[in-house]
Amino acid sequence: MISFRVDGRSGVPPYLQLVQQVRQALRMGVLDVGDQLPTVREVVAEVAVNPNTVLKAYRDLEREGLIEARSGQGTFVRRRPAGPPPTTHSRLGRSLARWVREAREAGLDDEAIESLLKVTLRAADQAAADFDEGIA
Amino acid sequence: MSWLVWRQYRASAAISAVFLAAFAALIVITGLRIAAQFHAAMGPCLAAHDCRWPADNLVLDGGPLGFLVEFTLAVPAVLGMFLGAPLVAREIETGTGQFAWTQSVTRRRWLAVKVGWLLLAALAWGGAVGALVTWWSGPKNAAYLNVFSPGTFDVQGIMPAAYSLFAMALGIAAGTLIRRVLPALGVTLFGYFGVRLIFMGWIRQHYMTPVTTIYSLAANPLPSGPFWELGQGFRGPNGPISMPNGDNIAIVGNGFPASAVPAACNTGPHHLENMLSCLSQHGYVQYLTYQPAYRYWPFQFIEAGIFVALAAALIAVTFAVINRRDA
């Protein structure tokens, strides 16, 4: 069963955080197709958020086709978001954990790790764009 | 709602019950003692039906706690100050009114229940104290014939109950208008005693026109029963005789000033009887202005009625104001 967290200071609207957490849970295999999502009341009781926030998040996910509401029974997962299966996520997660351990041992703090990640992502995007342009 | 009143006043009710019980015990103990003294001294003449009232030489000693009866003058004020004044003022001062007046009872209904119980309590406590003091005072009343005098009148009969109702209403009104407990307490204290003093000193004697009786100079003006003396003096053919100032004035007979004796009566042998009959022949009399004893109960009811009416007016003001002001 998925467990939600809402960070009031993250700059991301609460409903979007819930949507992202459901998607991530689906990618990682925490939630499987056919699993039931917690009811609005259960989410609200666990995380003190506005019930409308939960309703909005579930509506967005339903529009994306990821979940569906079955009248009288609850809300259930319909399909996984596009992308590699949970096993791939887990494998990549494990190798990332190894890298982070190595980085920490080398003396990088969280801020340095995050900067490095951003720079690397940007460089990768740039390289992909260059590659596309090269082809075109 | 009455349950809440009980729950809130449980402690005060218990404390005042203890005080009342203690007071009652002391009253009964000293009262029995006074009664015993009375019967010991007056028993014989009572049996022979030839007692002379007032028995001025009789000493009825209530013991070291005799002052307790005078202290009961303060009972209504205490009730008004400590139960009446905080009723509304405390709710506003502490903010609990914001809880009480956002439940589903209107402020007026809330007030009606609380005021009802408090007035009932005032009546009960005042009435009980009054009854106890009246019983205790039995022998003294018979011996000294002083029930009608200011001070004694105020602590016996139905007066304590009426005063308690008034003081409670005054406290409640003060608390509602002033909205802070301590100032309301002060206003209740001074307001109560102020009104009482005014009535006792100036107004009470005029409930019915006082009776003025003329007596001959030789007589001893003494209306029957416990009358309330308001004034006495002498009159001559030219009007009232004023008493000269100073101590050690020479007097004749019952207090007639020697300086006012006309020349005609100053001749001849200075026997008192001759002097007095001479003065009488010249038209000198003495007078007594008083309220007769049979007016005692009418006066009790008139004053009680006035104080109950004042209480009702104060409660009406309270009800008018409670809805108009912010909580």
Add this chain to the structure above:
Amino acid sequence: MNEETGGLAIETSGLTKRYRRAAALSECSVTVPVGRISALVGPNGAGKSTLLRLLTGLAWPTGGSAVVLGGTPRQDPAFLAEIGYLAQDVPLYGRLSAEDHVRAGARLNLRWDGAAARTRLRQLGIPLDRAVGTLSGGQRAQVGLSLALAKRPRLLLLDEPVAALDPLARRHFLSTLTSAVAESDGGLTVMLSSHLIADLERVCDHLILLAEARVQLCGDIEDLLAEHMVLVGPRKDTSAIERAHTIVHATKTPRQTTLVIRRGGPVIDPAYQAEDISLEDLVLAYMGAAAPAAYTHLSTVGEE
């Protein structure tokens, strides 16, 4: 369920409260739709408590009007039964226990769910038989909230309920509140005043901002955030921006100008970088704009 579904729980029009020396609330016109959890924010003395008390009928307006759940606030059991109020500092009868208060509530109210209140307090570990004056601030706040909810009101008005609570107590309080709203299926509207914007953003979907006794903002948070933007750019003449949009607040340093604007249309000035605004920054911008002169030095850092 009720005829106000989709209607307004609160509608005020020019609501004013004057005292001898000053106005505590001036020309306040706001609306709160049914089912919202509305945040009432503003500096101290801005009129938040006054507005809440006027809506409950504890205070009377000196001008304007208020329509609460379809009627004027009045001394009427039917109206009083529909509203729940929790005053600042949770004034309860200090010598009575929580159980006493629940029993009193049963006798003072038309609708009363004492069992739910007791269950909730027990679940939170709050003793029912101790005098409430001996409970901690957080526990008293929960007692107060449970008593207000036990009335099954349609409108809940809370005055700084979490101001004196530690983070855990705050979380429990807001959790109780949001659960009650969830269970009411849109039948319960809440207005709560607070300083803590982060809490408000997760719990509230409507905002009223008061400053200097006047309304500065009123609306659904989603809409308000969409209507406003932060523009950051080199210091320059802002008159072009001013023509198309409303500048709420400007911060100028020698190098840079930061503007909080209310959009009057699309923003197409390339010199400025446009960003979405957070709720906290939006509230601060409006409070800064309404602040007394003493604070303006904070918004003109390095001004020549």
